[in-house]
Amino acid sequence: MKKVGNHKSFLKIFFSLALSLSFSLSILAQDPAKGKEIFNANCAACHKLxxxxxxxxxxxxxxxxxxEWLHKWIKNSPELIKSGDALAVKVFEENNKVPMTAFPQLSVEDIDNILAYTSEPKPEPPVASVPVGGQASSADAGGISNTVILGALALVLAMxxxxxxxxxxxxxxxASSNGIEIPKTKKKPIWKAFIENQFLVLVSAIILLLVSAYYMYGYMMQIGVDQGYEPVQPIHYSHxxxxxDNGIDCKYCHSSARTSKTSGIPSLNVCMNCHKNISEVAETTATADHSKEFYDGEIQKLYKAVGWDPAKQAYTGKTEPVKWVRIHNLPDFVYFNHAQHVTVAGVECQKCHGPVEEYEIMKQFAPLTMGWCIDCHRETNVKVEDNEYYKKIHEELSKKYGVDKLTAAQMGGLECGKCHY
Structure with a gap:
């Protein structure tokens, strides 16, 4: 009997060890990195950590x-609520009775990986090392400072x-010790010598007038040309x-560019299509010029403008206008139609606005002068493939000019009335 009892106690210990080992292995098998991928693909639209x-x-x-309850809730929360589960009903009511999407396609392993990801401790924010005095010296930033270089040059010049x-x-x-006498000549003032030479005066006057006219013409031609204009906006927006980085199509925000004369300023509701659920940027978004805290603060400005309460996930009704600073501004006597260029001609936005996908702050890329537009019309072939708008006129003008492709200029793009009427 003693042996039987010993065997039973041994089996109990063995099974308990086996269960604890399998439980430990299941924990070790969970993959937080995989869980992060699944979380971003399925959960990140409605949840943050x-x-x-x-x-x-x-x-x-x-x-x-x-x-076990979490597995049931994630796989089919509506069914769990309908069953009368007290905890499910409580969670549902605590979150404004917003129904959660069911995820029957997620396996047990997938859910365990998600839970492993959500169980990771919150990473500590990186502490920037700042030298004593609050600013990094230019010598530390990349070699000898400009002050040292200028000081050295001034010293050499003085020497x-x-x-x-x-x-x-x-x-x-x-010379004096060798008995050489240096004669002292009476010098005529340079201005007096200049005035007495009439030819030199005439040539100088002509050169002065020509140089003045050249610079005056160049200055006058730059009036109203704002190439490189890069104003600070009330809410920082990084193109x-x-x-x-996110590959958002220009015409998603500037949707009226497809069908209208103007590209339009996107309404803040367009911003909220994404930022309703994106209240902060990723750690990797920070740059040398702009920190994560800076970008997060700009999103809070957006929330304040539209009257969005991220804690309650609801609009407060209190809105504030955003006074955007206009960048591109053509004269009133110039007609330009975005739809004609973007939709009909198939011109890329970057053709006129530059590589906007590289701009941290939006600026005017092109001069937008008449000469610049005319050069573009002379050089750019009109996109006529599968373009019914130009089909008839392309056939007629191709025969007239004896070419397969036509520039905008050959299709009347240099007529005054096209842009001025």
Whole structure:
């Protein structure tokens, strides 16, 4: 009997060890990195780890609720609520009765990986090392400072001047010791010599007039030309992040460019299509000029303007106008139609606005002068493939000019009435 009892106790210990080992292996098998991928693909639209969005913050959610219950909730929360589960009903009511999407396609392993990702501790923000005095010296930033270089050049120049005086004095002393007398000639003032030479006066006057006319013409031709204009906007908007890193199509925000004369300023509602759920940027977004805190602060400006309460996930009704600073501004006597260029002619936005996907701050890329437009019309072939708008006129003009492709100029793009009427 003793042996049987010993065997039973041994089996109990063995099974308990086996269960604990399998549980430990299941924990080790969880992959937070894989969980992050699944989270971003399925959950990130409504949830954040450390802030409330459409749904609650999810960091540490595995410690708040039973694991089996979480599996049922994630796979089909509406069914769990309908079953009368008290906890499910409570969570549903606490989150403004916003229904959660069911994810029956997620396996047990997928959900465990998501929970492993949400259970990771919050990373500490990186501390920037700043030298004593609050600013990095230019020598630390990349070599010798400009002050040192300028000081060295000034010292060399001063030494050269002193050496010239010394050499001049030495030569005068040598000449006097050898009995050489240096004659002192009476010099005529340069202005008097200049005035007495009438030919030189005439030539100088002509050159002065021509140079003045040249610079005056160049100055007058730059009036109203704002190439490179890069104003600071009330809310910082990075085209590099939106159009570059995230690949957002220009015409998603500037939708009227397809069908209207103007490209339009996107309404803040367009911004909120994404930023309703994006209240902060990723850590990797920060640059040397703009920190993560800076970008997050600009998103808060957007929320204030539209009256969005990220904590309650609701609009407050209190809005503020955003006074955007206009960058591109053609004269009133110039007609330009975005739809004609973007939709009909198939011109890329970058043709006129430059590589906007690389701009941190938007600026005027082209001079937008009449000469610049005419040069473009002379050089640019009109896109006629699968373009019914130009089909008939292309056939007629191709025969007239004896070419397969036509520039905008050959299709009447240099007529005054096209842009001035």
């Amino acid at each position: 450390d802030a409330k969005a459409t749904g609650p913050a999810l960091r540490g959610v595995a410690d708040k609720y039973d694991k 050269l001047i002193v050496m010239l005086f010394v050499v001049s004095n030495v030569l005068n002393k040598i 590099k992040i939106h159009a570059g």
